[in-house]
Amino acid sequence: MTGGDLLARAAKAVGLGPSENRRPPGGRWTVDDGNRDVPGGSVRPVRRVIVIGAGFAGLAAAGGLAAAGADVLVLEARERRGGRAHTVRLGGIDVDLGAAWIHTPGGNPLSELADRVAIRRTAYNLDRVVAGAMLVGTDGERYSGYRRLKLLARIARFSSAAARRPTGERTAQTVAGLLAAYTATLADPEERRWTEFVIRTVSETQSSGPVETAPVTPLAEPAGYRGGDDLPVGGYRGLIAALTPDVEIRTGAVVTSIRLDGDEVSVTTADGRTERGSHVLVTVPLGVLKSGAIEFRPALPEPKLRAIDAIGFGEFEKVVLRYETRCWEKLPGLLIRDGDTPLRAWLDATGPLGAPTLIALAGGPAGAAVASWSEHETVEHARAVLDRALGRRLPPPVAVEVTRWHHDPFSRGAYSHYPAGTTVADAEALTAPVAGRLLFAGEATSPTRFGYTDGAFTSGVREAKRLLGTASVQLVLRD
Numbered sequence: 234m235t236g237g238d239l240l241a242r243a244a245k246a247v248g249l250g251p252s253e254n255r256r257p258p259g260g261r262w263t264v265d266d267g268n269r270d271v272p273g274g275s276v277r278p279v280r281r282v283i284v285i286g287a288g289f290a291g292l293a294a295a296g297g298l299a300a301a302g303a304d305v306l307v308l309e310a311r312e313r314r315g316g317r318a319h320t321v322r323l324g325g326i327d328v329d330l331g332a333a334w335i336h337t338p339g340g341n342p343l344s345e346l347a348d349r350v351a352i353r354r355t356a357y358n359l360d361r362v363v364a365g366a367m368l369v370g371t372d373g374e375r376y377s378g379y380r381r382l383k384l385l386a387r388i389a390r391f392s393s394a395a396a397r398r399p400t401g402e403r404t405a406q407t408v409a410g411l412l413a414a415y416t417a418t419l420a421d422p423e424e425r426r427w428t429e430f431v432i433r434t435v436s437e438t439q440s441s442g443p444v445e446t447a448p449v450t451p452l453a454e455p456a457g458y459r460g461g462d463d464l465p466v467g468g469y470r471g472l473i474a475a476l477t478p479d480v481e482i483r484t485g486a487v488v489t490s491i492r493l494d495g496d497e498v499s500v501t502t503a504d505g506r507t508e509r510g511s512h513v514l515v516t517v518p519l520g521v522l523k524s525g526a527i528e529f530r531p532a533l534p535e536p537k538l539r540a541i542d543a544i545g546f547g548e549f550e551k552v553v554l555r556y557e558t559r560c561w562e563k564l565p566g567l568l569i570r571d572g573d574t575p576l577r578a579w580l581d582a583t584g585p586l587g588a589p590t591l592i593a594l595a596g597g598p599a600g601a602a603v604a605s606w607s608e609h610e611t612v613e614h615a616r617a618v619l620d621r622a623l624g625r626r627l628p629p630p631v632a633v634e635v636t637r638w639h640h641d642p643f644s645r646g647a648y649s650h651y652p653a654g655t656t657v658a659d660a661e662a663l664t665a666p667v668a669g670r671l672l673f674a675g676e677a678t679s680p681t682r683f684g685y686t687d688g689a690f691t692s693g694v695r696e697a698k699r700l701l702g703t704a705s706v707q708l709v710l711r712d
């Protein structure tokens with residue numbers, strides 16, 4: 234158990250648990266991006282800002298700008314807000330197909346957002362899921378008892394040794410390299426295979442990239458948030474609704490080109506309309522920037538193009554199976570070594586979601602493999618894997634969802650990761666404004682919290698600060 238868990242438990246015991254820590258709903262919120270610096274690099278005056286994308290980054294930026302009196306237009310390609318935060322109703326329950334957790338909720342601004350609008354949070358600690366998971370081998374056999382405890386202790390030692398490494402200007406050593414050196418010290422081949430399997434699965438599920446390129450050392454000091462993981466009750470939908478500002482958000486507006494021309498920017502959408510302003514803030518996912526689906530005129534500067542290429546945008550797909558009844562033994566989750574199945578990491582989300590539900594999390598190469606299957610193939614495969622692992626034939630699920638983030642033209646993958654070899658200069662180049670008028674936000678531009686919703690949120694706040702020349706912004710929250 235981590236120090237954060239212990240603190241959370243102690244706080245709960247005295248009535249300060251996440252759900253109890255409420256403030257008056259809604260209202261104005263003065264917030265910064267983790268520091269009071271005023272970022273430079275934008276030119277004045279700010280007459281009209283066109284924000285591209287209505288995910289956490291775009292909504293936070295638009296809200297901060299609008300509350301300060303700026304003229305803001307948001308162009309959003311999809312017919313909904315939220316981007317990679319997308320809650321759906323499935324068999325009568327709310328399920329998040331994209332972001333689901335507020336990770337390290339202590340001190341995390343999204344915890345504060347939830348508390349301010351009285352959205353309850355429920356603890357759902359992923360370290361505990363791994364620690365309690367049933368381990369199932371290639372022939373359906375369970376890896377249990379003393380061997381399992383030894384394995385978990387070994388994995389905890391590996392993780393804390395990796396976490397003790399300092400940050401570096403250039404991240405060179407990979408998790409795969411460290412893992413190979415570590416497992417080479419294990420005499421028993423079965424122990425070696427299990428250690429390799431669990432560490433690979435956990436790392437790739439967290440980072441969305443393969444361990445072969447995942448760096449051991451982060452580029453930047455961690456943000457300093459604490460604790461395990463919380464779910465916002467009712468899903469991320471509520472947080473998106475609370476953050477949505479009272480500005481024009483044009484949905485179905487697919488941006489195809491952005492032009493900088495003197496002191497004007499013009500943004501053209503697929504329907505042929507062009508909007509003009511003094512500044513444009515691009516918050517589309519890194520996967521969209523990599524694809525070249527948006528044309529920039531003039532072309533983006535070389536360092537930014539290099540950063541777009543170098544920083545990784547990984548895969549993560551979910552398979553959600555909702556059952557009529559829980560017809561399996563109660564367990565936090567399963568880690569399944571069934572051949573090389575990509576459906577290897579499963580959560581039993583019955584407790585947290587309030588209905589019998591199993592969810593596969595397929596990150597990194599596993600996510601890519603799931604993306605290459607049809608929905609039908611994925612569900613058939615999932616059912617076969619579960620039947621073998623649980624040693625019984627489960628009835629057909631009453632509802633299913635298979636995500637397609639890889640194929641979605643407005644995300645083209647799941648979230649970013651900084652592969653070994655990327656540098657602080659790459660991170661800075663991705664974020665840097667161009668000509669003082671073309672600005673960038675979105676999770677990939679957060680040096681400390683890329684890949685997370687809170688990183689997307691603070692990146693939007695950062696760019697609103699840059700445009701306003703202030704140390705913080707105000708957001709008007711909706712109840």
Ligand SMILES: Cc1cc2nc3c(=O)[nH]c(=O)nc-3n(C[C@H](O)[C@H](O)[C@H](O)COP(=O)(O)OP(=O)(O)OC[C@H]3O[C@@H](n4cnc5c(N)ncnc54)[C@H](O)[C@@H]3O)c2cc1C
Pocket residue numbers: 285286287288289290291308309310311314315316317318330331332333334335336486487488489516517518521526527549550551636638642643644646647648674675676677683684685686687689
């Ligand atoms: C499966 C999955 C699970 C995740 N789990 C978690 C989790 O548990 N916890 C966590 O903290 N994070 C998680 N994340 C990451 C998190 O969802 C993102 O970091 C965050 O939502 C990104 O917000 P954003 O504003 O940067 O980008 P987005 O939310 O992607 O917003 C960008 C917006 O730009 C729009 N857009 C794209 N192209 C165009 C265009 N051409 N014209 C106009 N608009 C365009 C998109 O439609 C989108 O609405 C997960 C992500 C995925 C995919």
